[in-house]
Amino acid sequence: MSKPQEKPFGPLQGLRVVEMGQLLAGPFVGTRCADFGAEVVKVEAPGTGDPIRNWGRLQHEGKTLWWPIMARNKKSVSINLRDGDGQALARQLIAEADVLIENFKPGTLEKWGMSPAELHALNPGLVIVRVSGFGQTGPYASRPGFASVGEAMSGLRYINGYPDMPPPRFGISLGDTLTALFAFEGMMMALYHRDRNGGRGQVVDAAITESCFAMLESTVTEYSKAGEVRQPSGTGIAKIAPSNIYPAKDGTYVVIAANIDAMFRRLTQAMDRPELADDPRFVTHIARGDHAELLDTIVAEWSSSLDMETLTARLEEFGVVYGPINSIAEVVKDPHFRERGMVRDYQDPDFGTITIPGVFPVLSETPGDVVWLGPQDVGAHNAEIYGRMGLTEAEMGDLRQRGVI
Incomplete structure (x- = not known):
């Protein structure tokens, strides 16, 4: 199993982040934090872990090639968040954190006794990053949401593709990544405000639909003042040439x-x-x-x-x-991407030599880095993290036996 490098790096060193969630949008916020030096503790269900561990048809010796992208630089602890003792353990973990990232269906944290009000009573400086399909409020808040739906409902999918043809999806989960980037941006603003204005945390509410909507440039004002509904324009943009x-x-x-x-x-x-x-x-x-x-x-x-x-x-x-x-x-062979470190070869005990995307943007004094490709075992850092919280080996053994961790 890969081992984390203990030497601190990056502008976020010293920042403690708890990541609760799975698949893409929420965990990618955690990846951005980890890439720039934060300690990111990923909470996973005992035994199964994040489904992204098993996603994708292409694998290397039984290991998915998605996992090292989403899990790099992170630590893993296991907690059954549907168990009362697990929820208590999660609250104890969050009490010492700067940031909580979650992408559950709205209302789930509240059901588990971890509403923002309850968490801020426990940890007033906590920044809570909430990623969802439609946001924490509004008529659609309770709906489950994925990137494909957010891209469609926001208007982004409508202008993609060719005239008189069904609008295709993008070849990636663009809505998830966009939302993670906006959520990370909101998190950094909230941390800046906290540290400049008395140490009070707040909630960052990032929705896939709104993140996609934010990319629509002048389409809203064109419709408002000219009645223009921008249409898909194939390989170019209408009225822009060449x-x-x-x-x-x-x-x-x-x-x-x-x-x-x-x-x-x-x-x-x-x-x-x-x-x-x-x-x-x-x-x-x-x-x-x-x-x-x-x-x-x-x-x-x-x-x-x-x-x-x-x-x-x-x-x-x-x-x-x-x-x-x-x-x-062609990208992985391009000398420009190589020289700037956006594509790099990495030696890993689990994957051998593997080409991975680098860390961006490039910071001159405190650059981010990829120091390891993430834990292959769910709960690989239970002993380290829970030991730091004061749990004994016996207590951890009891929690393990009862399926709490």
């Missing part, structure tokens, strides 16, 4: 984003078609948007005459914004 994917001669695709005037002029020079920059149909941002289909055709005819290497070299030479559409195979 900003699309364009084919290379070898069948690959590159994104070219040259929709501002100066950038478009540079693109026309790269194409050896400088006259296009002064063509009335393309001379302004609005004109190019009005003739986007024609302009995309012209750019695609040029791009498809060159192989990807020649095409990207030409765009690079003239300072045009571009990027090839990479599969993960």
Whole structure:
């Protein structure tokens, strides 16, 4: 089993976080904390643990390849939260924490005697991060919610895909990740406020629907003042040109984003078609948007005459914004991702040499790190954490025998 590195690192060293929840959105908040040096104690059900331990079809020697992404840098304790003694043990653990992260269905903590009011009476400085599908209040609060539903109901899914086709989902659980990032942001703001204003904690209420809704840019104001309902626009954005994917001669695709005037002029020079920059149909941002289909055709005819290497070299030479559409195979080989540590090879006793995503953003003085890939055993840190809380070996043995831990 991987062992945590005890040497402190990162800007959050000294921060104590209790993570209660499972799968993606809530645990990813904990991962962000752990990546930057917080001590994150993950509470799992005895025996079974977080279902993410067994998710995914692809495994390495019986170990899921999801787990090291969600569990890295964390410690695991086991608690049966449906048991009264387990709830008491959880409250004791939370009493010494700075942050509690949970993504249960709203009302679950309250049912277990761990409402925000009860927890703040126990630990006034506690920041409680609550992640759910629809938030802790409102008509839909009691509904269970997943990323796919939040993406759909927020309006985000509606504008994805192609006109006159059913809107597809994203190839990842985008809503979960977005919500975790907003929740982490809220947590940091709450901690800042606590430490600047008398030490009082508060609740961070992060909903998947609202996190997806927050990404909709100008669609709300466009609808409010112009009655415009933005529609899916395929590989580009309506009335923005040229900003699309364009084919290379070898069948690959590159994104070219040259929709501002100066950038478009540079693109026309790269194409050896400088006259296009002064063509009335393309001379302004609005004109190019009005003739986007024609302009995309012209750019695609040029791009498809060159192989990807020649095409990207030409765009690079003239300072045009571009990027090839990479599969993960190309990303992990890309020297830029490698040099910045966003893709790194890690030696682990359970997985051997494994390529993992790095930690971002990059901090100059207190960078985050990946020091281990998480505990393979549920409750691997029971002795350490519960011993620190004052429980004896005999007491832990009794709790284990009764299925509490």
